[in-house]
Structure formats: structure tokens, C-alpha cells
Amino acid sequence: MNLEEITLKINGAVRSAPMPSAIRLVDALRRLGYTGTKEGCGEGECGACTVLLDGRPVNSCLLFAKQVQGKEIVTVEGVGRGHPDGMHPFQKALVAAGGVQCGFCTPGVVVTGAHLCDTRPQASVQEIKEALAGNLCRCTGYAKIVEAVQVAVAELGKQS
């Protein structure tokens, strides 16, 4: 298979490697060492592979890496950048609330949830649930994830 140089901007760093033209973003990220991003279903259903693309949550299993060269990609490894201890308040709140069990959904939940806290701090419980509708969790029952969003929003409000 012909490889070509694919260059991605991940969490502010420029990374590049020879890869197949049609490689998916989720595979490219993992090859480049960003193994926080998980593949669950590979079909856009579960959200485990969620990353931010130019500031919006998307499924990296449905993206061709080559299509997103030069765009800002944020993975779970980059969500805490610029926060004390390198952890976003939502990550801390998720730990404190017990919103992590087996952990498979967690990287996607962290990316979606932190983005929600940062962009829509006024979201109602219903809106929080809708924002997380693309992230399936088989373990927690979601209540603690929703709670963690509310705690993190309050924390972010205090910081600003």
C-alpha cells in the first residue's frame, strides 16, 4: 500500500508520519501515540472515539485523517491543557462523582463533557443529556456524568 506523509495538529503540537491515504483519524492518532482515544463501535454510535475538531466534538472513527490536516484536533490528552494539574475541572469532577467505572467510554465522555462545560455553562439537565447523547456508557447510568458536568460548571464559574 502506498504511504503518504500525513501531518496533524494534535493538542497544539504538529505530528506527522507516513500513513495510508484513507487512514481514519482514530487510527492515525493511536499510531502517533495518542492512545487515549478509543475505538468502541467504529460506526459513529458510541462516542468513545470523540475528539474536538476545530472546537467541536466529532467521531474520529468516521473521519479520514487526511481530510483534517492543518485543523486543530484536541484529544483526551489535551483537554486539561492550561488547567491546574493539567486536569480540566470536568475530569476532576468525574473522578469525584464516581462517573468512571470500566472506563471505556471515558475518553469520549471527557472530551464531550469538558467542551460542554466550556461552551454552554447555562445548559439545563435536559440539555446536558442531549449534549451527551452521542456518548454511550454501559456502566454508570449517566447520573454521575451529568452531576459531574454541573459540578465542573460551578467550579469554572468560581475560577473566572
Place this chain on the structure above:
Amino acid sequence: MAIDIVRAENLEHALELLARDGAQARPLAGGTDLMLRLRAGRLAARTLVSIADLSDLAYVREQADRVELGALTRVADLITHPVYSREFPAGARAARDFASPQIRNRGTLGGNVGNASPAADNVPPLITFGATVTLQSKRGGRSMPIEDFFEGPGRTRAAPDEMIVGFQVPKRPGAFQFFAKFGSRNANVISIASAALCLRLDGETVREARVAYGCCAPVPLRARRVESYLSGQRLDERLIAGVREAVLGDIKPIDDVRGSRRYKELLVINATEDALRGALESVRKAA
């Protein structure tokens, strides 16, 4: 078989690449449909022409009598755009009920139409608004009513070198609009069936009815029997009670993994009756 992905710099370049590679090439927008088709081995193309960055084709533009939508407009942006939700609440509703936030952030309107699924949620409302689709190739441009664009599941009237560039949607001021989608849960599911209505009412008389259904035929279906059954009639319980026969005359759903023929029939009959009751209530409230 290795697939090549080529990023188009602009519309000219995209049309050039499509013209050069003919049936070997396909436009690649958000990729939320194409990726799955590629992985299922159901993609004939060898070259994917990435049009995702043609930001000139991502717009919602208001004109006096219509709204223009660019093919690369993301479904998420249809929801948040004030003009789209003001003029076409049923269209915005379909966009809200569509997939998940992640897929709405990536999937485009042009891709939803270009994919030509009978389940494409944005299409039934657009049919009821009388939208046209505009195609462009190196040979020129043309447009057609959106309901005429589909030939069968996954098949459209676009030639291999043609791209959807946008849609013209006539405004429907004062019309009663309705959209309902039925799925196995509220988020991130392909419709089992969907129904859209756009009614121009004069008091309790239906002046013009436009009706469309999803998952009820090989293509998104404009329900012409239902339209003529309703048009010019007085909207009352008798009219509502009789609509089921007209619906059954239009639709031909199939048994599939998502639901039985009978179930889909009941869903769209009920949705149509609900819509008509809602319309009646709204005119009585206004009177």
C-alpha cells in the same frame, strides 16, 4: 483496494477532479456515510474528492422569498441558524432529531441528500417546502425539485461529474409545518419512519397541502394522493378520519430490520392524523 483521498482546493478544482475520474470518483463531504460504506466494502469509487473544506458552500442565506442553503452546511448549523429555524421550524426539528451532536457537527446537508437514503431526515421537510437542488459540473449547472432527485436507495439523478452545490427553499410564511421521526430511541438512530407536512390554511380550509414521508418507499416520498385528498377541503374530524386511505394509497414501506411494513404504516398514519389535529387546533386558537 487502496482508496485515494484528494483534497479539492475550491469548487473549480473539485469539479475538475470529478470530471477527470468519472465514475471512479465521488465527492467526500463529512464522510459520516461514506466511511461506513467504505468499511463495508460497498464503495465502487477509487478516488474520494474531499469537498469538506469548500467553506464557500457552507451557508444559510436569506432572500426575500426564499432561503438558500449551501451543500456543505453542517446539520448542526441548520439547528442554530436563526433564519432556518424561524422560516422552517419543521426543518430545524428534523435537524435536531438527526443522529448525535458529533455526527451533526460533521455531517452535511449535501451529504444527507447525496446519500439518497429513504431515511434521510432532512429530506421530507425540504420536499414539503418545495425545495430545489442545484447541481454543478464543468458542463454547467441545473436544478430540479428535490423529490425528483432520487432514483432509488443510494441512487440519484446526478451524473458522476456533477456535485450538489446548494438548495433553494421557498419561504412558507404562515404555513403550518410538521415533522415527526420515529426511531428506537430519541438520539442517534436511523428513522423507522418519518412524516413531514406543510399546510397553507385559510381559516379552516386547506388551500395547499404538501406531504412527504421517509422510509415508506425506495426514495423519500412526496405523498401526492394525500396532498390532493387534503387540498381545497375543510379541515375537520371527517377529513382527518379519511386520511388513512390516502396515506395507504401513497406509501409502500417494506419489512426490514428496523420495523415491519404494518408498523411503519401505522406510524405515518398516526403522524399524519396528529399533524392535521395540530393544524386544526392552531387555526381554532388563532381565530
